[in-house]
Amino acid sequence: MSQTMTRITLARRPDGAPAPEDFRLEDAPMPAPGPGEVLVRVLWLSLDPYMRGRMDDAASYAQPVPIGGTMEGGAVGEVLVSNAEGFAPGDTVFGMFGWASHAVARARDLRRLDPGLAPLSTALGVLGMPGFTGWHGLNEYGRPKAGETLVVAAATGPVGSMVGQLARLAGLRTVGIAGGPDKCALATGTFGFDACLDHRAFTDAKDLRAALGEACPDGIDIYFENVGGQVMEAVLPLMNVGGRIPVCGMISWYNAGGLGMNAGGSRDMLPRTWRMILVKRLAVTGFIISDHWARFPEFLAEVGPRVASGEIAWLEDVADGLAAAPEAFIGMLQGRNVGKQVVRVG
Amino acid sequence: MSQTMTRITLARRPDGAPAPEDFRLEDAPMPAPGPGEVLVRVLWLSLDPYMRGRMDDAASYAQPVPIGGTMEGGAVGEVLVSNAEGFAPGDTVFGMFGWASHAVARARDLRRLDPGLAPLSTALGVLGMPGFTGWHGLNEYGRPKAGETLVVAAATGPVGSMVGQLARLAGLRTVGIAGGPDKCALATGTFGFDACLDHRAFTDAKDLRAALGEACPDGIDIYFENVGGQVMEAVLPLMNVGGRIPVCGMISWYNAGGLGMNAGGSRDMLPRTWRMILVKRLAVTGFIISDHWARFPEFLAEVGPRVASGEIAWLEDVADGLAAAPEAFIGMLQGRNVGKQVVRVG
Numbered sequence: 001m002s003q004t005m006t007r008i009t010l011a012r013r014p015d016g017a018p019a020p021e022d023f024r025l026e027d028a029p030m031p032a033p034g035p036g037e038v039l040v041r042v043l044w045l046s047l048d049p050y051m052r053g054r055m056d057d058a059a060s061y062a063q064p065v066p067i068g069g070t071m072e073g074g075a076v077g078e079v080l081v082s083n084a085e086g087f088a089p090g091d092t093v094f095g096m097f098g099w100a101s102h103a104v105a106r107a108r109d110l111r112r113l114d115p116g117l118a119p120l121s122t123a124l125g126v127l128g129m130p131g132f133t134g135w136h137g138l139n140e141y142g143r144p145k146a147g148e149t150l151v152v153a154a155a156t157g158p159v160g161s162m163v164g165q166l167a168r169l170a171g172l173r174t175v176g177i178a179g180g181p182d183k184c185a186l187a188t189g190t191f192g193f194d195a196c197l198d199h200r201a202f203t204d205a206k207d208l209r210a211a212l213g214e215a216c217p218d219g220i221d222i223y224f225e226n227v228g229g230q231v232m233e234a235v236l237p238l239m240n241v242g243g244r245i246p247v248c249g250m251i252s253w254y255n256a257g258g259l260g261m262n263a264g265g266s267r268d269m270l271p272r273t274w275r276m277i278l279v280k281r282l283a284v285t286g287f288i289i290s291d292h293w294a295r296f297p298e299f300l301a302e303v304g305p306r307v308a309s310g311e312i313a314w315l316e317d318v319a320d321g322l323a324a325a326p327e328a329f330i331g332m333l334q335g336r337n338v339g340k341q342v343v344r345v346g
Numbered sequence: 347m348s349q350t351m352t353r354i355t356l357a358r359r360p361d362g363a364p365a366p367e368d369f370r371l372e373d374a375p376m377p378a379p380g381p382g383e384v385l386v387r388v389l390w391l392s393l394d395p396y397m398r399g400r401m402d403d404a405a406s407y408a409q410p411v412p413i414g415g416t417m418e419g420g421a422v423g424e425v426l427v428s429n430a431e432g433f434a435p436g437d438t439v440f441g442m443f444g445w446a447s448h449a450v451a452r453a454r455d456l457r458r459l460d461p462g463l464a465p466l467s468t469a470l471g472v473l474g475m476p477g478f479t480g481w482h483g484l485n486e487y488g489r490p491k492a493g494e495t496l497v498v499a500a501a502t503g504p505v506g507s508m509v510g511q512l513a514r515l516a517g518l519r520t521v522g523i524a525g526g527p528d529k530c531a532l533a534t535g536t537f538g539f540d541a542c543l544d545h546r547a548f549t550d551a552k553d554l555r556a557a558l559g560e561a562c563p564d565g566i567d568i569y570f571e572n573v574g575g576q577v578m579e580a581v582l583p584l585m586n587v588g589g590r591i592p593v594c595g596m597i598s599w600y601n602a603g604g605l606g607m608n609a610g611g612s613r614d615m616l617p618r619t620w621r622m623i624l625v626k627r628l629a630v631t632g633f634i635i636s637d638h639w640a641r642f643p644e645f646l647a648e649v650g651p652r653v654a655s656g657e658i659a660w661l662e663d664v665a666d667g668l669a670a671a672p673e674a675f676i677g678m679l680q681g682r683n684v685g686k687q688v689v690r691v692g
Contacts, residue, residue, distance in 0.1 A: 228620055247624050250617070270615040271596070274574055277632040278593050284630040286623040 005030050007100035008325055010065045014055055017333065023326040031104040033083045039104055040077030042097050045343040046124035047329045049251045071099035074129060076113065076120045094123045099325050101345060118307050125158040125340030126307055126314035132299045133248050133289040134162030137224060141246035141285040146171030148221035153177040153231045155187040155196055156315060158340035163224045164193050165312050175215045177231055179335040190313050205233035212238055227251050236273060239280050247286040315339025351376050353446035354671055356411045360401055363679065369672040377450040379429045385450050386423030388443050391689040392470035393675045395597045417445035420475060422459065422466050440469045445671055447691060464653050471504040471686030472653055472660035478645045479594050479635045480508030483570060487592035487631040492517030494567035499523040499577045501533040501542055502661060504686035509570045510539050511658050521561045523577055525681040536659050551579035558584055573597050582619060585626045593632040661685025
């Protein structure tokens, strides 16, 4: 076995959008697993919007990555050495292995994967955290009812595509928002959205709202919020009385750094929003999926077979090699990926 | 019986804060009840913040009052003439009789009052819509748990004082916000709040936040939102993970007229708020109490005896005569009333 591993560390904190210089690819000594631990070789690394938050030194729901620390991330790996009961070399597992070629992890932090269910990389997307986020947020806070209308942005991403497909299967009208005509074609084709709007085709929230109003003739009952920004501003006045807004992210505001820069909107947007919540009797519920892992087996039991059978579709954008991770991550924050962004590491 | 009644109509739509000239006191022919209707003499008129919204020509959850129309309002009346089965002259009833000395109403729109339970005017406050608003919002969307901390503004008002007392009785730490040292003394004295902050003693949301932080050493689990504005901005960052925000009003923003004028705050307040909802996993739920009348009997059965026994306290500010209603209403929107604002009409 090699005596060194490679990893990507946080070289400095980004000023707004991350730049390649914020990351550093470096070698490190191969770690040795202690008692109850395993050494894994990373096969697939997940890139997710939440990682942008970890790069800032701001209080959030999780600790920031320290300067010089390995970038955090969920990954699929193969066990090379096991000092833990129940795991053997060759087992495939999911864990928070980070942006690295190898990692040591405690057995209790691993989730064993079934390589027969679907390609291993799906454990990072449709059958992993993003898919689970869509399933949990839609069912728990969205409370979909047949005949209602749902809107979700980033419609071809791993969260949005799960939300849209589950809602369609539950009998809702589904309207996606995505960046560019190609993604919109994927949304209505591969993912079965009833309609998809290209947000790049609109100059402001008002324009987008007018188009959304046409695409949602009966108003909007559920807005699954994963982007914030102008989409949120466009959607809100179209919400029906009793509407639900699960909030799992707001990628459009992530790069604003302290949220003061690209925040956009006018000074009265907060009162307007608050008033909308009252007048439309909206239920706006924030959630962080890591609070809800206890329900993951239920998700996997329900959605796993539907993915295996092809009833629920998924798309991946694969970057090759750990060294490609920073550029892929930067591109993902700009919406350049198509489908779930993963990195083939091993 | 007199051949004329008096009423107060909407003379013109207010520009910002209502002025006396926006109202007109006038005589009108005494109406005659048709089949299934009663004629009532109004005894007590309720003045409530929601009425400000009815004076604007903006789409809301209810129709605006037309120019020249009688100002809307809940009231307690005595049946003078009954053409409806089940009602007899002398019965005391609650109904939406408006700002008027007399009114005709359909029997099905009346609620019969028990004059033995508590003074009749309480049907407009502690045992009426405001008390019910506090009870329903706290229990349904606030979901209080013993040991938690609750914050509510307008703490001596009929909604805030109900919320605070119910929360205290449920074992929560209760912190009120009110305008002026006298109201704060009432909040901690009459209504048993653990602490009360005088919002006039602070220059901005940041100052208020610092004081709230001291008054809420374990953070805030429930913020019962009835004012909006700087209180809301002060409270939000102090919310605990999993916190709940029932939204029943935002009086501080009501006079902003289209919400563009006194809206306050900075351009990035909306992204900050949205991010807080996510990071703190908040459940923000707007509600309009008129959607929930079906639960009113449950409220009355639970809270009525506690009011009758004195366990739940209440305060009223009485204006004398219908002609005094506009000034009392204008004063209430400025926080000049102490306790539930009513008008002794009859």
